[in-house]
Amino acid sequence: MNDITAFVMQHQIETLLLVFGSILLAFFITHWQEVKFWWLNFSYNFPFIGKISRLSKDIEGFDENHKWFYSEERLCRDYYNFYEKVDKDSESFDEAKAYLHAAGELGRKPTPTFIWIMIFALVIVEAFGFAYVLAGFTIPGASEATQQKGAIGVATMLAILLVWLTHMTGQELHKNTLIKKIRRWYKNDNAGGTNWRDLKPDEQLISIDNTFDDEKSPNYIRMLNRLDANDKVKTTYTKTLLTLIFIFAVAIGATYIRHQVLTQEIASSHESAMNIFNDDASPFGNTDSATDEDIGALFGDGATDDAGDDLSALFGGGDEKAAAPASAASGESVEDSTNRKGGDATFIILGLMFVFIQILGIFFGMHWDFAGRESKEAYTCLRGFSTKKAFLAYYEKAKTHIARVAQRQLQKLQHKMNIINDNTGTDAETTAILRNNKDRTFKQYLTFEDK
Numbered sequence: 001m002n003d004i005t006a007f008v009m010q011h012q013i014e015t016l017l018l019v020f021g022s023i024l025l026a027f028f029i030t031h032w033q034e035v036k037f038w039w040l041n042f043s044y045n046f047p048f049i050g051k052i053s054r055l056s057k058d059i060e061g062f063d064e065n066h067k068w069f070y071s072e073e074r075l076c077r078d079y080y081n082f083y084e085k086v087d088k089d090s091e092s093f094d095e096a097k098a099y100l101h102a103a104g105e106l107g108r109k110p111t112p113t114f115i116w117i118m119i120f121a122l123v124i125v126e127a128f129g130f131a132y133v134l135a136g137f138t139i140p141g142a143s144e145a146t147q148q149k150g151a152i153g154v155a156t157m158l159a160i161l162l163v164w165l166t167h168m169t170g171q172e173l174h175k176n177t178l179i180k181k182i183r184r185w186y187k188n189d190n191a192g193g194t195n196w197r198d199l200k201p202d203e204q205l206i207s208i209d210n211t212f213d214d215e216k217s218p219n220y221i222r223m224l225n226r227l228d229a230n231d232k233v234k235t236t237y238t239k240t241l242l243t244l245i246f247i248f249a250v251a252i253g254a255t256y257i258r259h260q261v262l263t264q265e266i267a268s269s270h271e272s273a274m275n276i277f278n279d280d281a282s283p284f285g286n287t288d289s290a291t292d293e294d295i296g297a298l299f300g301d302g303a304t305d306d307a308g309d310d311l312s313a314l315f316g317g318g319d320e321k322a323a324a325p326a327s328a329a330s331g332e333s334v335e336d337s338t339n340r341k342g343g344d345a346t347f348i349i350l351g352l353m354f355v356f357i358q359i360l361g362i363f364f365g366m367h368w369d370f371a372g373r374e375s376k377e378a379y380t381c382l383r384g385f386s387t388k389k390a391f392l393a394y395y396e397k398a399k400t401h402i403a404r405v406a407q408r409q410l411q412k413l414q415h416k417m418n419i420i421n422d423n424t425g426t427d428a429e430t431t432a433i434l435r436n437n438k439d440r441t442f443k444q445y446l447t448f449e450d451k
Helices: 002-010 012-030 032-045 051-055 070-083 090-102 113-134 144-189 219-225 238-276 292-299 303-315 318-367 375-382 388-424 428-435 442-450
Strands: none
Touching (some): 012 032, 012 113, 051 070, 051 388, 070 388, 090 219, 090 388, 113 318, 238 318
């Protein structure tokens, strides 16, 4: 764990980028419409090359039917695409709620933002865990820095792929739950009959707008009308099996690589320890050339015998002298074995943690999001409001906001078109139309679209 922490600290920039990117991605997933609307405003207001700057140059294209310039219609159309998504009434509330109820998904919600942040936080931890393991194997022969960066890239892609697979698996399991319910209701409705070939959806395609058209059908048929089931209306586990195979392959592979890295580290540390006592590494030269005469000349003639007696008193006889190094070697072997077993046990626990994290991702996919063909759109329409009054108040406010922004942008465009016309000059009729723009408003444009 300390090694992984050191690895993360060594790559602080990559860590910060991953954290920031994960939070940003989680926000985009849960607030995509708001992000798109912000981008539309940004693209129109950007100086010099923004859409207002480009559209304002077209002061000749004119729609004779509506008496609008094409550039004005283009701007209003872009904002109308957002306006129509919030142009809801009491009937929209009833249709969305009825659709979710018939699909068996009334009360379900999309994955919350904090869950996505938690998922991507786990992805970051997984990515750096994998990167530490894969660092020496991703790009053989490259420098250590290149290997580490390559490992981070591969590990991040692997972690993101696992998030996608586990989420898809959870959705598949949720859909299978609905299909099992359909088959059970069908069997009960037919007094235990098993003629599954008669179990099929209605010929009419059911959407939110016509959700009441199959009111007379049995509940299981209404639910089936809103699911993309196979022709036999059976559960499928293709995504689940592929995901499980991939999860266990990664878990086993990562554990095996960790074991190999640990074995290599133990061997390297043992080799380093042996090199300390290697004769070639001795700073005193080759000790094999030292003789009794050299020692006697250095310490006196009786030094050799005294040294032998001292060693005999310390270690005993000659056999015991040989046993001492053997005992030391045996002690090192036990230490290596203990380190290896402890490391392998730790890696197995990490592998199990990895598997359970993926199971948690599958659980998130089962608990949130939708299986119905238009269930997500129905929920987005309801916005979680349980009362029609709150529903209508929210959409009235949203419509007013978009209409105001669109009108403000349209006025900017018309003002800039008049400036360009004054600078370049056109015919008198075009100039008169440009100046008389009080009837060309976004509110007036809505009447064209409603027809």
